[in-house]
Amino acid sequence: MNTLKKNLAELQQLAKKRTVKTQSIEYDLETLVKKITRKTIKLDPEYQRNHRWSEETSSKLIESLILNIPVPLVYLSQDVDVDADDADGLARYSVIDGQQRLTAIYNFMTNELALEGMEVLKPLNGSKYKDLPPFLIRRLEERTIKCLRIDSTLDPQVKYDIFERLNSGSVKLEAQELRNAIYRGSFNKLIKDLAKQEDFRVLNQISLDKPDESKKVQKMEDVELVLRFFALQNNNYKNLKKGFKVFLSDSMEELNKLSDDELIGLRSQFVKTMKVIREHFGDQAFAKYRFENLEFVQMSKFNAAVYDALAIAVADEVNLDDPDFSKLNSTTFKELFKNSNFFDSVSGSVNDKEKVSTRIDAVKGLLK
Structure with missing residues (x-):
């Protein structure tokens, strides 16, 4: 008192x-x-x-x-x-x-x-x-x-x-819509801008002609995917503890503190990563597959967990200015879906720490 x-x-x-x-x-x-x-x-x-x-x-x-x-x-x-x-x-x-x-x-x-x-x-x-x-x-x-x-x-x-x-x-607001309201700043503006980048939209299966008709765009799910990229990279996915939504929100709050020069570096890295992945893995690089009856069956053209695995591995381990994909390519990447642990890590509830680490580490293993 x-x-x-x-x-x-x-x-x-x-x-x-x-x-x-x-x-x-x-x-x-x-x-x-x-x-x-x-x-x-x-x-x-x-x-x-x-x-x-x-x-x-x-x-x-x-x-x-x-x-x-x-x-x-x-x-x-x-x-x-x-x-x-x-x-x-x-x-x-x-x-x-x-x-x-x-x-x-x-x-x-x-x-x-x-x-x-x-x-x-x-x-x-x-x-x-x-x-x-x-x-x-x-x-x-x-x-x-x-x-x-x-x-x-x-x-x-x-x-x-x-x-x-x-x-x-x-329940009116999706998670990223609420983050957009609360965690305002230069990083928030950056990820909204990067979500409109052409390579990312193509890989995300968002129409370039009518992007506003996409549910992902309307609910800001595309922006959340850009946030996931920056939140998980540099082995930060190993720090996932409180739950994925909290992890993303905490990451956004911290990333909003970065300087303009640091944000320029993040922009360049994201654009290069999406460009390299599209060039080497095609427009459906983040598709999910099931291996059955001795053949790969495509389950979806885009899967967020597959996106985590490939995008973070490439961002963390590949020289984006001179990429070497002799060990990791479309064939070796698709082979991962034969592995039950990897398939489980991109299926069901995919955002717990163990599954996130399993799928990203599996792709990184192909680059070693």
Whole structure:
């Protein structure tokens, strides 16, 4: 108690600094769409996940809005003081929670979404906004959504705190989506950029023409795979103790502390590794096989555990500028699937320490 009294001034200052200032407001949908179009409201701040609602889910939200069914509160962060001299041209608000809902509304009211899966208003299935009768257009334009505007102009950390608290323990976010929100920094930006690299996408079986249609991209699973690469390399996989999700999160927090020069080195290593693997092992280098009836049967074109095994072994053991694959090649690598220990290490629950070590060490053994 004495310690608390001594620190009272510090506690008061901290509480004052981090107290959230909010304002409740209702926007009609017409106004919201205009603000999003003018970029006054930013739908995709760096800590947000990708939009990944299906067209049917989006349509059901539109149906709820037409029927005046209540929808959850939208949380907006006020990032720029509206009275500031340099505020023109900047997004004044970003979305902390409600991105999926606002994106669905925006896509429909700009005729990017055709309704499907409507349960009550079935005659509207297949319709775009421009196809609606005038009375429904008026109803939607005038329908309001309650928003809570949060002033984070004084302390940018506020919006991240709120985002984390709103989503902590929630099933709404995938693991990497939550890391993207919490462990922000230069490394986080790097892995999101590297996930778009051509060789990686081809090896990951992600379409180069329509990558946004991939579930891996929508859920940021591709970004998590890039994180896995950096978290496991340099024999760091031997330090896996607390569980794979915690291991990846701890690794991301540490890697965000790297200097710009170190990040440049990581970028170069990843790009070279994917290029070398694609050149020497083909576009399906990370495929999984089963050996049965004296032949190899392909079980999948991409397997994350196989990716760990080959990518980490190559990154750790191969001179990427002058690679020697005399011992490790497509044939010798595929032979590993005959080994029951290796096959087990890329099957079932694959992320415990023993399985991770078994599969990576097995591929490294071919390079010795």
